[in-house]
Structures are given as C-alpha cells and as structure tokens.
Amino acid sequence: MCRNIKTLYNFDPPATNDEIQAASLQFVRKLTGFNEPSKANEEAFNRAVKDVALVARNLLDSMVTNAEPRNRDVEIARARARAAKRFGTGMN
Template identity: 55%
Template sequence: MYAAALQYVRKVSGSTKPSQANQAAFDAAVAEVAHATQHLLDHLVTNAPPKDREVEAAKARARSAERYGRVAG
C-alpha cells in the first residue's frame, strides 16, 4: 500500500524526491493516502464470487483466437 501511495504523491507533487523543507509534508501525504486507500479497501463489499485466474486466462485466449485466428505454434 505504501508503494502505491508514494507513487501517487510523487505523481501529484511532480517530485520524486522532495526538498528537506517539504519532506515532512511529503511523508505525511504518503501516510494519509496509504491510510485512505486501506480504509477504502477494508470497507468495500461485493456479492460477486472471486475470479479464477486460470479461467479468466482461458477466456481471454479464446477471445483472442476468435478475434485474430489461431496462431500456429
């Protein structure tokens, strides 16, 4: 979660490494974004069953084969 928050704050601030004067604000923003993201994920609900990666990959391969034709190999 921290890495995603850091990436977001870097993108929004336009800075990958803040100055010493801005370091505290930068770190606080990363912590707040990480907290808000975790809060969101903790409170999301769904009625849909979890997806199976293998099944989804097979569906994607079938769609691709239908769209582009079978590739020899």
C-alpha cells in the first residue's frame, strides 16, 4: 500500500471528493510507476484516475459500520506521534 494513501472510511465528516481524487491519483501513480504520464499515456492515465475515484466513492458510500466515526484531528495527532517515534522528530 502506498504510504501516501490515507484511510478515508468512517470519518465525520465523510471523505471529500478531493480526498478521494488524491488517493486515486496516488494509487494510479503506484500502479503505473509514473508520477506524470507521457503524452501518449496521458488519456489512459487520467481515465484510470477518474475510474478509480468513482469506484472508491461507490465503495465508501456502500459500506456500513456500527463503529463511531473517527475524528480527523485525533487521527492526525496519532499519525504525528507515530512519525515522531519512527523518525525521531515531530511533524508540525
């Protein structure tokens, strides 16, 4: 899994389309190995990002849980604590 792809499920407020788009772009970049596609592959690359975003939105919208929604601020604090432990410094 790409480290840059964040969990988007079960947050209050729900994941935005921009968050899903960013995760989809990271996923397609990882699959293709391209940060930016060549002109010859640009259309296929962009279509893949759009398709992945659509499937991701459908997945997130159709899942159900009894768990309480996660708090974004708490999750950010936890990620910073993990980074500080792992890398020896906090992220501001």
